Structures are given as structure tokens and as C-alpha cells.
Amino acid sequence: MHCGSVLNIYFKNAREAQILYDRIRKIALLLDSIPLQGTNLPFGLESIIGFIVPTIGDIVGLILGLYQIYLISFFDVPLPLLLRMFMHVLIDCIIGIVPIVANIYNLNILETWLKQKYGNNIRIYEKSRN
Numbered sequence: 001m002h003c004g005s006v007l008n009i010y011f012k013n014a015r016e017a018q019i020l021y022d023r024i025r026k027i028a029l030l031l032d033s034i035p036l037q038g039t040n041l042p043f044g045l046e047s048i049i050g051f052i053v054p055t056i057g058d059i060v061g062l063i064l065g066l067y068q069i070y071l072i073s074f075f076d077v078p079l080p081l082l083l084r085m086f087m088h089v090l091i092d093c094i095i096g097i098v099p100i101v102a103n104i105y106n107l108n109i110l111e112t113w114l115k116q117k118y119g120n121n122i123r124i125y126e127k128s129r130n
Helices: 014-032 045-052 056-075 079-094 102-121
Strands: none
Touching: 014 045, 014 056, 014 102, 045 056, 056 079, 056 102, 079 102
């Protein structure tokens, strides 16, 4: 297992990489996992908008899910993992009635990959795991 620096052509220092990871995490949690008192269900902004205005929530989820994958690509994540993430977002959009937490799944894929590639050079927040 290689635990190299997080630095690549996109990051000047580890702090920039951490800021990007934190942004990706916030997007995933906002879209799929806002804690609602008294429930154990994965609700997020995407579900709430979709409930209020059907189809719009799916479109918002698709756009922000694709934006999340775009941000993840700055970590030099391998193409097969990016394609897997894309499939999660696409399935989430197509099956909009069923709340699929594609963004959280994608965050978990990124976190696993970051831990394997960079070890402790980037801080991963354990609470995002479902």
C-alpha cells in the first residue's frame, strides 16, 4: 500500500486537498444525509426538493452528483471508480422515487481510496459512513 503525499498537479499543499475533500463531503451529506430528529432514514436536500417539486429533486441531484464526481476527479481517482460513481448518480436520478444515497456511496468510495492511497496525509471523517 502506497501512502504518498496528497500533492498532485491540482494541489499546492495538503491543506488544499483537505479543503476539497471537506467540500465533497459537505455536498454528499447535504444531498443525501441531513439528520432528521426521530428518523433513521437517509433524507437530504435532494429528497426534500423531490418531494416538494417532483422531478426537480432528481435533476438537482443529478447536477450536484456530477459536480461531486468532477471534484473527486481532482484526487486522480482511477477511471473505473469514477465510472462506478457515475452509475450511482445515474441510477439515483432514474429511480428518483426510491431514495438511493448515491452521493454518500460515492463519498465512501472516495474515502476508502484516499485512505489506501494517502494514509494519514488527509483527514477522513468517520461519521459519513452509513
